[in-house]
Each structure stands twice: as structure tokens, then as C-alpha cells.
Amino acid sequence: MLRPRKMADFACHRLSVLMSNQMSNQMSTPSFPTVTELVADIRHGATTASAVLESHLGRIDQREKDIHAFNVVTVENARTTAARIDTDIAAGIDCGPLAGVPIALKDNMCTRGVPTTCSSRILEGWKPPYDATVVTRLQHAGAVIVGKTNLDEFAMGSSTENSAFGPTRNPLDTSRVPGGSSGGSAAAVAAGFAAASFGSDTGGSIRQPAALCGVVGVKPTYGLVSRYGLIAFASSLDQIGPFSRSVADAALLLEVIAGHDPMDSTSIPQSAPSLQNALSQGVKGLRIGRIVDLPEGSEPEVLARVDVAFEALKSAGATIIDVTLPSLSFGLTAYYLIAPAEASSNLARYDGVRYGLRVDAEDINAMYGATRGAGFGDEVKRRIMLGTYALSAGYYDAYYGKALKVRRVIADDFARAYANCDVILSPTSPTVAFPFGSKTNDPLTMYLCDVFTIPSNLSGDPAMSVPFGTGAHGLPVGVQVLAPALGEQAMFRVAAELERAL
Amino acid sequence: MVSEPSIKITPEVVIKVARLARLDLTAEELARTTHQLADMLEHFRDIDKLDLADVVPMTQPHPLKNIFRPDVVVAGLNHQEVLDNAPATQDGRFRVPPTIGFDV
Numbered sequence: 001m002l003r004p005r006k007m008a009d010f011a012c013h014r015l016s017v018l019m020s021n022q023m024s025n026q027m028s029t030p031s032f033p034t035v036t037e038l039v040a041d042i043r044h045g046a047t048t049a050s051a052v053l054e055s056h057l058g059r060i061d062q063r064e065k066d067i068h069a070f071n072v073v074t075v076e077n078a079r080t081t082a083a084r085i086d087t088d089i090a091a092g093i094d095c096g097p098l099a100g101v102p103i104a105l106k107d108n109m110c111t112r113g114v115p116t117t118c119s120s121r122i123l124e125g126w127k128p129p130y131d132a133t134v135v136t137r138l139q140h141a142g143a144v145i146v147g148k149t150n151l152d153e154f155a156m157g158s159s160t161e162n163s164a165f166g167p168t169r170n171p172l173d174t175s176r177v178p179g180g181s182s183g184g185s186a187a188a189v190a191a192g193f194a195a196a197s198f199g200s201d202t203g204g205s206i207r208q209p210a211a212l213c214g215v216v217g218v219k220p221t222y223g224l225v226s227r228y229g230l231i232a233f234a235s236s237l238d239q240i241g242p243f244s245r246s247v248a249d250a251a252l253l254l255e256v257i258a259g260h261d262p263m264d265s266t267s268i269p270q271s272a273p274s275l276q277n278a279l280s281q282g283v284k285g286l287r288i289g290r291i292v293d294l295p296e297g298s299e300p301e302v303l304a305r306v307d308v309a310f311e312a313l314k315s316a317g318a319t320i321i322d323v324t325l326p327s328l329s330f331g332l333t334a335y336y337l338i339a340p341a342e343a344s345s346n347l348a349r350y351d352g353v354r355y356g357l358r359v360d361a362e363d364i365n366a367m368y369g370a371t372r373g374a375g376f377g378d379e380v381k382r383r384i385m386l387g388t389y390a391l392s393a394g395y396y397d398a399y400y401g402k403a404l405k406v407r408r409v410i411a412d413d414f415a416r417a418y419a420n421c422d423v424i425l426s427p428t429s430p431t432v433a434f435p436f437g438s439k440t441n442d443p444l445t446m447y448l449c450d451v452f453t454i455p456s457n458l459s460g461d462p463a464m465s466v467p468f469g470t471g472a473h474g475l476p477v478g479v480q481v482l483a484p485a486l487g488e489q490a491m492f493r494v495a496a497e498l499e500r501a502l
Numbered sequence: 503m504v505s506e507p508s509i510k511i512t513p514e515v516v517i518k519v520a521r522l523a524r525l526d527l528t529a530e531e532l533a534r535t536t537h538q539l540a541d542m543l544e545h546f547r548d549i550d551k552l553d554l555a556d557v558v559p560m561t562q563p564h565p566l567k568n569i570f571r572p573d574v575v576v577a578g579l580n581h582q583e584v585l586d587n588a589p590a591t592q593d594g595r596f597r598v599p600p601t602i603g604f605d606v
Contacts, residue, residue, distance in 0.1 A: 129583040265569040358589035373526030388523040404559035460563020
């Protein structure tokens with residue numbers, strides 16, 4: 001079993017306490033309007049889409065050089081869209097449930113004619129010839145897309161330090177990481193650069209940065225949101241979801257993007273669930289699972305916040321049930337064999353032929369090797385190597401085959417637990433946001449960031465992170481609400497209750 | 503830091519895997535990958551303690567069967583837009599270095 005290097009971590013925290021205290025002004029979260037507030041204000045004429053956009057662009061102007069949330073800010077496109085929405089609203093046309101809301105997209109979602117890089121040199125300059133389904137649905141809902149956000153290259157990482165274009169910094173403390181891989185999307189919402197954003201979650205890439213940046217982040221049930229146009233990392237695990245400042249915003253955003261899409265053969269053939277209605281239902285009668293055999297290694301302040309969350313839900317009428325998930329700690333191994341195996345196959349398409357970088361060589365095989373050697377960063381190479389090894393002849397059964405069986409064991413553990421409870425509560429991340437460079441020397445130390453988020457990707461179940469107070473250094477702590485497949489309604493009821501309890 | 507790994511990851515193994523992955527590694531990357539791959543695979547042996555004999559492998563969360571779209575003609579991608587992204591083209595096609603006449 002893997003363990004974080006507790007002593008080293010804590011020493012690191014102590015050293016930075018003074019620094020953090022000096023930054024306390026910067027760390028108090030400013031309050032920016034929520035999506036639901038903006039939608040109402042724009043609809044009723046209290047403000048305009050253009051004015052809302054300009055106030056967000058103003059904050060980008062001010063702080064983006066320190067944060068680096070974006071790979072590209074699409075200023076002109078955004079202004080054109082906002083102006084069109086204002087004209088339509090003035091003419092009495094209904095522009096959709098997100099009319100005029102500035103939204104940022106992780107730079108691994110295809111946007112027609114707008115560069116989409118996955119924060120990788122190998123895709124630098126590529127302009128997709130089509131839009132992802134999520135992008136199309138957001139546009140139809142009236143969203144104003146402000147830009148493409150930074151990520152760990154090909155979404156492989158937990159700190160956004162693996163971006164080929166430089167790291168994103170945590171807006172609450174710029175000496176620390178925003179989490180990852182969707183660090184740019186989380187930072188954009190926390191810094192007020194966008195009212196909401198979207199990311200992808202393969203092993204925690206939405207929930208962990210949401211926790212570290214103090215915003216809401218949702219990984220929906222696998223298949224609930226179309227992945228058409230999401231650049232594939234690990235196809236049996238990837239799922240798109242929203243970042244927002246409130247649980248109600250997340251419910252609205254998920255309703256807009258969810259629902260069947262014939263362009264994605266893993267899309268569940270049913271319509272989007274009704275989530276906003278669930279928010280006011282409370283938690284009376286719900287059974288909340290407490291994992292008694294939670295893997296060790298979390299900061300005590302993080303665990304203390306989860307305890308407070310349990311108390312709050314109990315006071316609101318929920319029942320707390322002890323559950324065991326004995327296989328939970330084996331999730332890391334299963335994930336770090338399955339995800340690289342799928343990635344090594346998915347990333348075979350970057351061959352220097354149809355798009356992206358090419359390093360010329362005398363024959364095609366030499367060109368492939370040179371292009372991929374020059375175009376991919378360290379972490380991506382590491383995972384391609386690991387995945388290729390795990391799938392190679394003679395090792396398949398020992399690694400990949402065995403990992404698929406562990407995946408089943410974990411899913412069965414969850415199924416057993418959900419026979420006795422409706423949702424499960426856990427920390428999202430074992431730690432609050434950590435300083436740059438503190439986990440980059442040993443890949444395994446970084447992989448431990450995902451110990452609580454990975455299992456729901458393996459099982460395909462939904463989970464979300466809700467900001468729930470602060471831990472060490474006054475930095476945000478996220479509480480994770482996990483639910484069985486298509487259990488989003490109960491999940492959002494609990495999340496809304498936690499938000500009310502703050 | 504790490505005890506001697508019992509899984510034998512040699513530079514020769516890493517070179518073979520890199521070749522399968524069509525990934526050129528520098529000498530420094532080769533040395534680092536050899537060490538890290540061994541280290542990771544050693545940690546990943548924690549699942550050896552599980553009894554998995556009768557477990558059915560799980561390849562995806564919610565298997566859907568027979569997913570077909572209606573058999574109707576729909577517009578494809580714009581030919582020129584697709585070619586515009588290619589590193590090299592000729593006569594409306596992708597241009598690549600020689601594909602025959604060398605050792606694989």
C-alpha cells in the first residue's frame with residue numbers, strides 16, 4: 001500500500017505557514033456573482049451580457065498574468081456572442097438557460113476553428129474542424145465562451161504542473177498548485193475569470209482541483225454527458241463535468257449538457273435528469289455512508305471538516321451508516337494500470353501525419369518516433385510506456401488483466417455499500433493545495449492525490465466535491481459526495497444541504 | 503530509497519517497449535524510465551494479495567450493446583479544413599515519408 005511521505009509533507013507545510021499568513025489578504029475569497037444570479041439579472045435587464053463579459057475580461061486583464069488559467073482567451077468571439085445575445089434579448093427572443101453567462105472550457109474539448117492543444121506541444125496550433133457536443137449544447141443554451149483553460153498535458157496529472165505551456169497558479173495562494181488536471185478551469189472560476197467552467201475527470205481531474213480552489217466540481221455518471229469531441233485520455237473512465245461557485249449552478253450546468261448523444265456510443269440513452277428540483281428537498285430520510293476503513297494519509301484538518309459535514313447532515317435529518325470498502329486502497333493500482341493502458345492506445349493517433357507536430361525523418365517509422373519523442377512531455381511519455389508495457393505480450397494477464405478484475409472488485413464493494421446507504425461522504429483530496437514542486441520528484445507521491453477520487457471513475461458512479469470550510473493555512477477543503485450510478489439527485493440533495501450548513 | 507525490484511525492468515526491456523510505442527527516448531529518459539517503471543510496477547504488486555481467481559474482468563462501467571446510428575447520409579468534415587491541419591499535403595492527400603524499403 002502506498003503512503004504519502006507524511007513527515008516531509010508536514011515539514012513543508014510548517015515552513016510555508018509564515019508565507020501563507022502574509023498572503024491572508026489574497027486568500028480571502030472574493031465573492032463573484034453566480035450563474036443563476038447572472039442569468040436572472042441579464043434576463044430582467046438589470047445588466048447585459050456584454051457588461052457581464054467585460055467585468056470578467058477586466059479581471060482576466062488584472063490577474064491572468066499571475067494565474068495563467070488560460071491557454072487562449074477568445075476575446076473577439078466572446079464579444080460577438082455577447083452582443084448578439086443582447087440584441088436578441090432586447091428583441092424578446094429567449095436565448096436559453098445560460099444566456100449571457102461567461103464560461104471557460106478545458107483545452108481538451110474541441111472548439112471549431114479555435115486552437116485546442118491539450119496543453120501539449122504535439123497539438124500546438126491545431127484547429128479542430130468540429131465542436132464537441134458539450135460545446136454545441138452550451139452555445140445553444142446561450143453561454144458566452146471566454147477561452148480554453150490550461151491542464152496537465154493530455155489531462156495526466158494532479159497539479160497542472162505538467163502543462164507544456166507552464167503551470168497554473170492557485171488564485172487563493174499563488175505559491176501553491178490549483179490541483180489538476182483541470183487546474184485552469186478551477187482557477188478560472190475561483191479568480192472570477194468565468195462564472196463557471198467545464199473540465200474532464202478521469203481519476204479526479206474535476207473534483208480534486210475544485211477542492212483545492214474552493215469551488216464546486218462534479219463528475220457525473222459515466223455515459224450521462226457526451227464525450228464526443230473530448231480528446232480521449234482513458235475512454236472507459238473519462239467524463240465531462242462542471243465547475244461552479246454554487247451547487248445550484250452545478251445542477252443547472254449539468255442539466256444543460258447531460259442527455260443522450262448519438263455521436264457517443266457510450267452515451268446512456270435517456271434524457272437529462274432533473275437536478276435543480278432536488279436542491280430544496282433536504283436530506284431527511286437519506287442514509288449517508290461513512291467509510292470506516294478509509295485509506296490513511298489525510299491531513300487531520302481535512303478529516304475534521306468531513307466529520308463536521310456528517311454532523312451537519314445528521315442535524316438536518318439524515319442517518320449516518322457505517323460502510324466498509326475494503327478494496328478502496330487497491331484503486332490506485334488498478335487505475336494506474338488501466339488508465340495508462342487506454343492512454344497508450346488513444347495517444348497512438350499522434351503520429352505526425354494528419355495534424356499537429358511533425359519532426360521529419362528518412363522513413364515513416366523514424367518520423368513517428370522522432371515526432372512523439374519531441375511532442376510529448378515527461379508524464380505523458382511515462383504513462384505511454386507504462387501502458388504499452390502493461391498491454392505487451394507476456395505481461396497482459398499479470399498487469400492489465402488483473403487490474404480489470406480489481407476494477408470489478410471495487411465496483412462490487414460499492415454496490416454492497418449502496419445496499420445500505422444512498423450516498424457516501426469522504427474527503428475529496430487528502431490534502432489542501434500544496435506548494436509547487438513538492439510532489440514532482442516522485443510520480444507515485446503525486447498519484448496519491450487521487451486516492452479518494454479514482455474509485456468512482458473505476459465504478460463509473462457520480463461524485464462531486466463541495467467546498468466545506470478551510471483546513472491547514474486557511475486553504476479550502478472539499479468534501480466529496482459519492483452516489484451510485486445515475487444517483488445524481490440524491491448527490492445534489494446532500495451537496496445543497498452541505499452548502500446551506502456552511 | 504527503493505528496495506531491489508523483483509520485476510526485472512532492464513534498459514533492453516524499456517528500449518523494446520519504447521519501440522512498440524513509437525517513442526524516441528534520450529539516453530537520460532531511458533535511464534529514468536527504467537528506474538521509474540521498475541519502481542511503479544513494484545508498488546503495483548499490492549493487488550497480488552487479492553484473490554481474483556473467480557472475478558470477471560470489468561472493461562467498462564455501463565456496457566451498452568448494439569449501438570448503431572440510423573443508416574442515413576450525414577455531412578462529413580470539410581475536406582479542406584481537415585487538410586489545413588496536416589503537416590504536409592499533396593494533391594488533396596496527406597504526404598508522409600517513405601513507408602517501404604526499410605527495416606521495421
